[in-house]
Amino acid sequence: MGALRAVDLGKAYRSYRRPIDSLKELILRRPYAELFWAIRGVNLDVPRGGSLGIVGDNGAGKTTLLKMLAGASSPTEGRVEREGRASAILSLGAGFHADLTGAENIRIGCAVLGLSPDETAELAPAVIEFSELGKFIDKPLKTYSSGMYLRLAFSVATAIDPEILIVDEHLSVGDQHFRHKCLRRIMVLREAGCSLVFCSHDMYSVGEVCERTLWIRDGKVAMLGTTADVIKEYQDVVRLGDSDLPPIGLAPAASPGAEVPTGEISFTQIELRGPAASGTVQTGDSLELWVSARVTARVVSEGLHVALVIVRNDGTWCYGVTSRDDGAETALFRLANEEMAVRFVIERLPLLSGAYSFTVALMDNSSPHCYDYRLGAAPFTVRHQSKEIGIVRLEHRWMGPDL
Amino acid sequence: MTTTRILRAVRDWRRYGYPLIALTRRDLQKRYAGSILGVAWTVVQPLTLIVVYVVVFGVVLRTDRGAGTFTFVLSLLCGMLPYLAINDALQRCSFALREDKTLLERESFPAPVIPASRVVTASVGELVGLTIVVIMALVGGVASPWIVMLPVLVLLRFALTLALGWIVSLLAVFISDLNEMLSLLLTVWLFLTPVFYPPDAVPHALRWTLWVNPLHHVASAYRAVIMGGRAPWPETGWLVLDVVVVLGCAVWFFRNGIDRGKDLL
Numbered sequence: 019m020g021a022l023r024a025v026d027l028g029k030a031y032r033s034y035r036r037p038i039d040s041l042k043e044l045i046l047r048r049p050y051a052e053l054f055w056a057i058r059g060v061n062l063d064v065p066r067g068g069s070l071g072i073v074g075d076n077g078a079g080k081t082t083l084l085k086m087l088a089g090a091s092s093p094t095e096g097r098v099e100r101e102g103r104a105s106a107i108l109s110l111g112a113g114f115h116a117d118l119t120g121a122e123n124i125r126i127g128c129a130v131l132g133l134s135p136d137e138t139a140e141l142a143p144a145v146i147e148f149s150e151l152g153k154f155i156d157k158p159l160k161t162y163s164s165g166m167y168l169r170l171a172f173s174v175a176t177a178i179d180p181e182i183l184i185v186d187e188h189l190s191v192g193d194q195h196f197r198h199k200c201l202r203r204i205m206v207l208r209e210a211g212c213s214l215v216f217c218s219h220d221m222y223s224v225g226e227v228c229e230r231t232l233w234i235r236d237g238k239v240a241m242l243g244t245t246a247d248v249i250k251e252y253q254d255v256v257r258l259g260d261s262d263l264p265p266i267g268l269a270p271a272a273s274p275g276a277e278v279p280t281g282e283i284s285f286t287q288i289e290l291r292g293p294a295a296s297g298t299v300q301t302g303d304s305l306e307l308w309v310s311a312r313v314t315a316r317v318v319s320e321g322l323h324v325a326l327v328i329v330r331n332d333g334t335w336c337y338g339v340t341s342r343d344d345g346a347e348t349a350l351f352r353l354a355n356e357e358m359a360v361r362f363v364i365e366r367l368p369l370l371s372g373a374y375s376f377t378v379a380l381m382d383n384s385s386p387h388c389y390d391y392r393l394g395a396a397p398f399t400v401r402h403q404s405k406e407i408g409i410v411r412l413e414h415r416w417m418g419p420d421l
Numbered sequence: 422m423t424t425t426r427i428l429r430a431v432r433d434w435r436r437y438g439y440p441l442i443a444l445t446r447r448d449l450q451k452r453y454a455g456s457i458l459g460v461a462w463t464v465v466q467p468l469t470l471i472v473v474y475v476v477v478f479g480v481v482l483r484t485d486r487g488a489g490t491f492t493f494v495l496s497l498l499c500g501m502l503p504y505l506a507i508n509d510a511l512q513r514c515s516f517a518l519r520e521d522k523t524l525l526e527r528e529s530f531p532a533p534v535i536p537a538s539r540v541v542t543a544s545v546g547e548l549v550g551l552t553i554v555v556i557m558a559l560v561g562g563v564a565s566p567w568i569v570m571l572p573v574l575v576l577l578r579f580a581l582t583l584a585l586g587w588i589v590s591l592l593a594v595f596i597s598d599l600n601e602m603l604s605l606l607l608t609v610w611l612f613l614t615p616v617f618y619p620p621d622a623v624p625h626a627l628r629w630t631l632w633v634n635p636l637h638h639v640a641s642a643y644r645a646v647i648m649g650g651r652a653p654w655p656e657t658g659w660l661v662l663d664v665v666v667v668l669g670c671a672v673w674f675f676r677n678g679i680d681r682g683k684d685l686l
Contacts, residue, residue, distance in 0.1 A: 113527025129439035
């Protein structure tokens, strides 16, 4: 009992030029619609007592999926298997009638879930108490605020001890107190074996509540895996969307690194080497960047240096430094007559999960002249296993109060 | 096998029962809440109607063709009361799914309950009106023992309206100007049915239209048991046939179309 499964699930909204075309299609059995796939190809399995988070941008198809999982809308293809009583909070006001009072809506909700009048009468006081709606329980729903709607919806949905609970992101409209109460109730239900599907834009809540997470992107499953992994991948993509324009004064270069540009003095190779050469690195591991450039003897004698910045994919400049400021002697970088190379090494990378790249510039020592630069060179992904959040791991310790 | 079927029927009744009661009550409240007379309107409305008919048709127009004002008014009401119930029910049904669409967003909410509640509400006026008519018939001495059949006939009228209500409520989702069309069609229907005129006023060439007109079957059956002193036959047979056919269409249409309708709401 209490398991939820979706097999090749998909929903296409038929868009008709006029509503009556849908009727014609039903009766004449001829297609009149243009299909629009809101979501397609979803396979998932939530075992009894398991929990699944659903993340994704607005319009990705999350709500359509939740509706199908809850049975509120019929799938166009594939199927949903529910074992046990399912209860859902899909949108505020769904399943309720604005003209009826809170108490009447509770009774309708219970009746629809298959409770007898006696069972409903037995259950109703507890539901009303949990909702904390007080005297508003006998007022029509149209007089309610959205927070009050949530109280009612959540109280009814969890009243019958559901074996499957599906919650779309609405807890945020509740106040701190009720939100806390809801989350505690969810935890209690889960311990009792209730399966949970939880959709939220609040990554912290998803991380706390869900074991596994499904990321939906443009109507398709982008990733399904453990919550920590999925959230990190998802945030990488979200940050990319947030990224600012390239820094002023530097036009975007076409490519990351490796190719040889036409200038007389230019980078020949910018790439990761050592253990991080694959482009994936764990926080705390070492990171090594190889930079080589074609130069002329004259330029070298005048003096040049390498400047670089580690940029997260949302445009955040995480750390930047030049070889000159660090006092590194460019003369040592000579590789061959017309070529120089340098390795930039971070022994223990403090960056936390995210997608990063290097902005690298070859600068003249005596003037702000830039011989060559690359944006987005040597991209790499960082992952960390702990629950830390932010950009970097800062050295720290926790101390007792002894003075 | 049979046991599970019975169990399912009982469970379904639970699922349908309270929502139907609550929606019907809401409908009645909405109709009369805030009005001065409140629920008394359910009596005042048919009573006023009866008085108006007596005055207009019995006293002013004298269209009774020699049958006597009393008989004419009874006959008129036997047609008018079920017509008004059907008219009211279908007009309301044409808005019902749109009005209550939030309820449909719950997966397990039984959609047929929504139009059904409108059909129940619309029947209140008829029940009150028929009570008055039955009292008139008893007092006027035209009633016969066949009058005990009336509840069965009302039930058949209800079933017919329910079936039409399911069709209309869902059609209205697909056809946005159905509301306009509907009031026109209902008016035409009223005048095509012998309500204001006796059935034998219909020309022979058009008699067959009466036998495909369920409203005529209802009116004719009501007249038979209330004032005709005869068994409501063959009207009841026709009526059962009407109900079976229309209900069959309605169930097929509602069952297959409701998901499409939900997508459009």
